Amino acid sequence: MIKMTNFKMKTVKEGDVTSPLGFQAVGIHCGIKKKRKDLGLILSEGPAVSAAVYTTNAFQAAPLKVTQQSLAKGSTLRALVVNSGNANAFTGEQGMVDALMMRNAVADSFQLSPWEVAVTSTGVIGERLPIEKILAGIEQLPHLLGEDGASFSEAILTTDTFAKSLAVEIEIEGKTVTIGGTAKGSGMIHPNMATMLAFVTTDAKIHPDVLQRLLHHVTDQTFNMITVDGDTSTNDMVLVMANGFAGHTELTEAHPDWPVFVHGFHYVSEQLAKMIAQDGEGATKLIEVVVQGAATEEMAKVIAKKIVGSNLVKTAVFGADGNWGRVVMAIGNSGFYVDEKQLDITIGHTLVVQKGIVMNYEEEAVTQSFKENKVKILVDLNQGEQSATAWGCDLTYDYVKINASYRT
């Protein structure tokens, strides 16, 4: 993991996907949802080198297949269109036809090649898209488009309670480079392309293969390290568009300022990932689990995700019941050999277990830690040098409420 220190980076006030040069965006209501915004578009004024990662769910939704087709034609995009309220997943041939119609309509409206357009959808699985409404909505987009990243970030939401956007400025060859991003959660969120959509824009210039590698690497440490409910959606996608408007020479791993870009890109991804975890359905708290002292990075990741994904840990955090025995149980379920006698567990600032021995700690201090907005659990396996961080949220009455009546 790249360390987050020693790099000059500035957060853009109210930054979003339109903060980088040459990006416009908008979000509107086209009628899929009853009232809220449900159609959004990001447009780059010039070709943007693009890369994407997709859900591991075997039933990839139609729009993801269409986006893969676009990116297979060439690694540049001009536009991304997204609808919420309907996932266009498990919709068979008709779903492909509808996703292609969305792509073509955007291409027509903005005089682009269809291959320059990415498509994605989020919402209910197994129902046909209301394509007429979407096509009518797309026709309006050219008249409404502007630097309106805020409305775009609203248009992609489903059960999210807040829009998630940020942007940062870094310096490459002395020039200002901006990286913006937006994302939505907030159910079906689980590692391996955690259930979500995230879009990152930048005016950096970067080689397409390098961008794809970076996206994979950073996604594994950020978006793939969050979980809300252990369910992986059919529609997950992270897409990054880099249009090069900042005017520096092309970035590769050999560029002297490469670490600066990685730092900024990692930061934007991690912040979005944490916002998704924090806004998990019904969540009242963000849970951050750090596992260190692991023999391998994979081991650290799996154990961190097991802990943060355990329903029993999540309910204990919700109830502020400092029942760290459930953390032990979750570690034991990782499938890795863990030496009980080497294990340290710290809840908040309280060391509750050291080398497998239960400490004489203040119960009240642990309870207090579980009442914070951000609950920290640190596990040291003392078996090696590798570490990982995972993020999740508590499991609450509202999670049940939201999901017992999602479609009503």
Add this chain to the structure above:
Amino acid sequence: MIKMTNFKMKTVKEGDVTSPLGFQAVGIHCGIKKKRKDLGLILSEGPAVSAAVYTTNAFQAAPLKVTQQSLAKGSTLRALVVNSGNANAFTGEQGMVDALMMRNAVADSFQLSPWEVAVTSTGVIGERLPIEKILAGIEQLPHLLGEDGASFSEAILTTDTFAKSLAVEIEIEGKTVTIGGTAKGSGMIHPNMATMLAFVTTDAKIHPDVLQRLLHHVTDQTFNMITVDGDTSTNDMVLVMANGFAGHTELTEAHPDWPVFVHGFHYVSEQLAKMIAQDGEGATKLIEVVVQGAATEEMAKVIAKKIVGSNLVKTAVFGADGNWGRVVMAIGNSGFYVDEKQLDITIGHTLVVQKGIVMNYEEEAVTQSFKENKVKILVDLNQGEQSATAWGCDLTYDYVKINASYRT
């Protein structure tokens, strides 16, 4: 899987672990819990050939290690002692000392060798056993022991809402053979020695290796096919004791009545497993998922468990929201290749998807199916001949409530 038909079998009225000849049991309150029973014992009047399977959690609790030691000395047991309210898990050397003290106390009280005693515990992880209370309780057991399987089945409960017992009679060589069983759930319940305790007694005579093989086989199709919350406990154990009092010749796979015994044993195990699923923490409904048409049995099992274990499927069932798209999502997360175009999904009696095409079905019929006490989901992959059944329960407000304040 053995078919459940064409065998003569009779359910014993109010049957339990004392229904087979030569078994006694009792459950008492020794003071681990505030009021409810928390200490139980099963005694066989003669040596009982025994077999057990244990949790896959890496942090196996001390009593399981002690039981393994007993069974390693010889494959017969006379007694099983169990306490609830404290799991004696993650308790280090002290935990081993305490579990051994429990075993020795039972051996002393009943004039047995320590190796003839199995020990197990269930409850909170990471706290030392109140061993003085338990030892005082064990001293009382000889005076109270009788055919009191009902009190035993109460003494093993934690958050369970009802005691789980049954017994059946079968015929071997024209002689009546009885198989009794009892079990407890109801949180930390997940495949691979689903979190639970189950004890089966029988007066059948059976070869120890044969009994161990049978237990493994049947557990894989019953206790390992249930899930409540995806968390596997440190203390799971299924133990079977066969004392041979029925007086037939020794059972092996070659015995002509072997299928009859398998049938009875499978039935008792499956009924107990279903009772555990039905009594999952906060559950209002039993969910039964049948996956057929799979290329391999493993594939059928994994997919069935993925569906029944999905928080999103479980909340949809709770809310009687016929959102079968979540079933699709769960299938897609199994890690197996599934051909979307071959998939049939039936909810209750309603075929909602046939060969990947959404049917024009009655929404109300699906909603109604989700309102039943037992919700049936049938998936046909149409890719082969293998099938599997898994059981679980809905995810409710009460699950959150129970687990947000387990220790208080």
